[in-house]
């Protein structure tokens with residue numbers, strides 16, 4: 483039963499993900515740095531588009547920004563394209579982030595029927611898994627309730643999830659805005675709010691993904707994100723055109739819950755630590771000013 487889950491996490495001496503992320507956002511600021519090792523970025527860093535290049539790139543980003551960011555978000559697709567050796571690098575990156583005390587969001591956007599979802603939950607959210615991260619992104623388009631195994635395992639192990647609600651890409655609206663006053667996005671945000679009822683006294687561990695680029699959609703769809711009480715992962719800064727000022731305008735009262743995330747815009751400032759750190763600090767200063 484949902485009410486028992488925080489007790490399970492507590493029994494294991496675990497602090498919830500929402501509580502840990504809230505503390506990291508308060509002490510370091512509301513920035514997540516995306517680790518997206520695109521072939522073009524590897525090239526611009528003077529690295530080959532191979533497993534050695536992938537490893538050097540990703541570990542460099544973790545080392546450079548671990549003390550500046552509340553979280554790092556490896557994009558799983560860009561490791562997967564290198565096959566099993568690429569996934570081994572992802573395991574190493576997750577372990578390095580853990581050693582350097584920066585929270586991880588595995589950007590895997592998983593979603594499937596419940597029985598298969600249980601296996602995805604095991605992969606990303608179970609202690610023993612080599613791919614265990616602090617949190618994982620989930621796609622709710624097989625129905626929010628199909629995510630149940632991940633929602634429950636995250637609560638049990640003190641981990642978190644970010645559920646896609648309003649994505650940053652222009653095509654997202656063709657599905658997410660459907661339904662008028664009872665839009666798909668509204669159903670997802672309401673379901674996330676219900677899940678977060680089990681996390682009392684801190685930020686919930688069920689976050690949402692809402693793009694920095696969604697403009698007036700929150701007003702148009704009448705979404706109250708502050709009421710969800712979970713973190714809001716907001717991609718779309720920089721390379722997709724959104725600015726920190728856009729975030730403040732878009733999120734209004736919910737802005738304190740927003741974790742701005744940027745990948746290419748910061749990564750293009752590598753390979754030197756200093757360049758990456760300056761780019762991250764610039765983005766963070768913008769987010770703090772909002």
Ligand SMILES: O=C(O)c1cc(=O)[nH]c(=O)n1[C@@H]1O[C@H](COP(=O)(O)O)[C@@H](O)[C@H]1O
Nearest residue numbers: 557619649650691693717721722744745746
């Ligand atoms: O879940 C995500 O992080 C995500 C959701 C979304 O709506 N839009 C979006 O861009 N993302 C991811 O955020 C990252 C954005 O990268 P940049 O555009 O380079 O900052 C990519 O890894 C995307 O897959």
